[in-house]
Amino acid sequence: MKQKTPSLQKALPRYYFLVLFITLAILLIAFYIYYIKNLRVSEYQNLQNICDSALSNMEQEIEKMSTVSLNTIYSKDILPGIRNVDVTRINSQQTYVQVQSIYNSISAMIGPQQTVAQINIYHKNGFSVGSGFYTYHKKIQLSQRSWYDTVMEKNGYKVMSLPRQLSFFMSPAPLPYDPYYITLTRLYFDNIHEIEGAVEVLQKCDTFFSYLNRLSAANQSIRLVILNENGEQVYPVQTAETESAGIASLLSAKASLPIGQITHIRDENGNKTAVFYNTLSSVGWQIYAMESDSILVHSLIAPTLFFLAVLIIVLLVTLAICISISGRILKPVGELKNTFETLDLDDVFSRSIDSVPLPESHFEEIKTLIASFRNMYNKMNSSTLEMMKSQENEIRAKEIATQSMMKPHFLYNNLANISVMAEENMNQEIISLTENLCDYLRYTSTGGELRVTIRDEFLYTQKYLACMNVRYRDRLTCTFSLDEQIADIKIPKLSIQPIIENSLKYAFMKKPPWRISICGFFEETDGKWYIRIKDNGCGFAEGEITRLTELMRSIRDSKDIACLKIGGMGLQNVYLRLLLQYGACAVLILENNPEGGACITIGGKIND
Structure with a gap:
């Protein structure tokens, strides 16, 4: 069914609308992308700020505990009092009085503001005393403390523990609930710088992480995670074991995360998460601020709907x-x-x-x-308009029909050959020559069809060479090979003979024997038929292939019929007729054989 031609009155509003709408849509989309990009940058900046804020707070809290531990070490009452305790008489009245003095000094160190929750002091003589939320004094083995190896590796430098429940320090716990505490431990040395003991400062996790808890509550879409240098989770405490372990194992495996930069990782469920990470160098902690991209995408729904409404x-x-x-x-x-x-x-x-x-x-x-x-x-009103229309393709076809004319010297040469053969009484050869000559002349002079099958082109090329063999005899050998797949494809008449004529004229300037092979085949990779003509002559001279290639290119660009030579077919005539039939799919390749001689290949699409 023929499609109705669109009306200008309907088409013009559409075109106006399309142009204006596309322009405005591009501007809106550009603004939307800019807005979304800035929103992401803002979110990422917020992620960085929260991580930096948490880092700063942790430094302050750790420094507070560290100051208490140092003040304890340099106190004039605490360590001298511990040195004077006789461990062998730990339950004596004298020891009790000494310990009470130490308790008072520790309580004064903690102060009424409860700077820390507990201070425990350990001496190498096996005596330990502590005061804060509980008081004690007892004999201990310093090397059996859980933090001993770690502190020794740090050469006395401060070491932060993982959050542990009160029952870890006092068993059983004196409270109905079991809160978490975190400790800072460091060694202290005597006058000759030998290890004398250790100071352990405890702080309640609710107090130590109070700022982080408030920060997390105010930014529920952002998760704060702290890992120690061994990849163990420090914060958050009291997290569901599976979730906590999942985050810790995920981040511990990300050793290549850049410090101080936003990067993206995928959690165990494959969800994409933005991560900002920094290091608390004083204790080797790694602080991560994470936000799921799904939360960020969810925050984009409102502006996206707004922009869609504006677009509509x-x-x-x-x-x-x-x-x-x-x-x-x-x-x-x-x-x-x-x-x-x-x-x-x-x-x-x-x-x-x-x-x-x-x-x-x-x-x-x-x-x-x-x-x-x-x-x-x-x-x-006054006259009738005369209309005339020329058909360019028809004119071309009529002019190309003259291509079948051949140079008269071919006929003269063969008549001269017949005359000589008659003098030699070569009757059978004369019959064969005249039959081939008549067939060939009939083929070339018939103007009814400009295209013939490849089979016919091969047949009459053989007749042409049979006529030429009368002159060259055993000095010229010709071989033909034709793939039956392409035998019935129609190509321009006299596509092969001009190429062979060029070989006989220019290629065989060297001594015989001379050989010509004509091979027709189909190439499945590009769906084209090809005819390849090879000879063992002199081949193309240096620069001749370039010159002929440029000539073919000019013919392809112009398709000028004036290039045709009625009095003698040339390569350009063959190529032009292939172009007129096959267009851009026409093939004419010029090259020299590695073993010597020229090779010319013509071809075209098999379905044309």
Whole structure:
């Protein structure tokens, strides 16, 4: 069914609308992308700020505990009092009095503000004393403490433990619940810098991580995680074991995460998560601030819906504006169209142009259109327009038909050969030559068909070479090979003979024997047929292939029929006729054989 031609009155508003809408949509989308990008940058900056804030707070809390431990070590009452305790009489009244003095000093160190929860002091003589939320004094083995090896590796430098429940320090716990505590431990040395003991400062995790808890509560979409240098989770405490372990194992495996940069990882469920990571160098902690991209995407829903609403409003407003503008422009065009539809051929001869209703317009193009119609109408009243149309392809075909003409010297040479053969009484050879000559002349002089099958082209090329063999005899050997897949494909007549004629004329300037092979085949990779003509002659001279290739390129660009030589077919004639039949799929390749001689390949699409 024939498709109806669209009306300009309907098409123009669409075009106006399309252009305006695309322009506005591009601007809105660009602004949306800019907005979303800034929103992401803002979110990532917030992630970085929270991580930096948590890092700063942890440094302050650790420094507070470290200061208490140092003050304890350098106290004039605590360590001297511990040195004076006789461990062998730990339950004596004298020891009790000494310990009470130490308790008071430790309590004064903790202060009324409860700077820390507990201070425990260990001496190498096996005595340990502590005060804070509980008091004790007892004999201990310093090397059996859980933190001993780690502290020794740090050479006395401060070491932070993992959060542990109260029952870890006191068993059983004196409280109905089991809160978590975190400790800072460091060694202290005697006057000759030998290890004398250790100070352990405990702080309640609720106090130590209070700022981080408030920070997490205020930013519920962001998760804070702290790992120690062994990849063990320090914060959050009291987390569900599976979730906590999942995060810790995930981040511990990310040793290549860049410090101080936003990067993305995927958790055990494959969810994409933004991570900012920094290091608390004083204790080797790694602080991670993480936010799931799904939360960020969720925050984009509201602005996205807003932009979609704006886009729809812009769409409707643009449509209304385009209809209004195009209506004003095309109103006279519509009136002119109605005039054309009401006119018929009889009106042209019976009515003057003044009686035909024509619209008025202030647009120059429409005025010109109306004026042109007036002129045309007046001319049709006085005369009939003659129309002639030329058919370029038909003209080309007629001119190319002359290609079948051949140079007369071929006929002269063969008649001379017949004359000599008659003098030698070579009757059988004369019969064979005249039959081949007649067949070939009939083939070349028939102008009814410009295209023949490859099978016929091969056959009459063989007859042409049979005529030439009368002259060259055993000095010339020809072989033919044709793939039956392409035998019935039609190609321009005399596509092979001009190439062989060139070989006989230019290639065989060296001593015989001379050989020519013609092979026709199909190449499945590109769906083309090919005919390859090889000889063992001199081949193309240096620079000749380049010159001929440039000539073929100019022929391909112009397809100029003036390139044809009626008095002798050349390579350019063959290539031009292939171009006219196959277009860009036409093939003519010039090359030299590695073993010597020239090789010319022609071809085209098999389905053309």
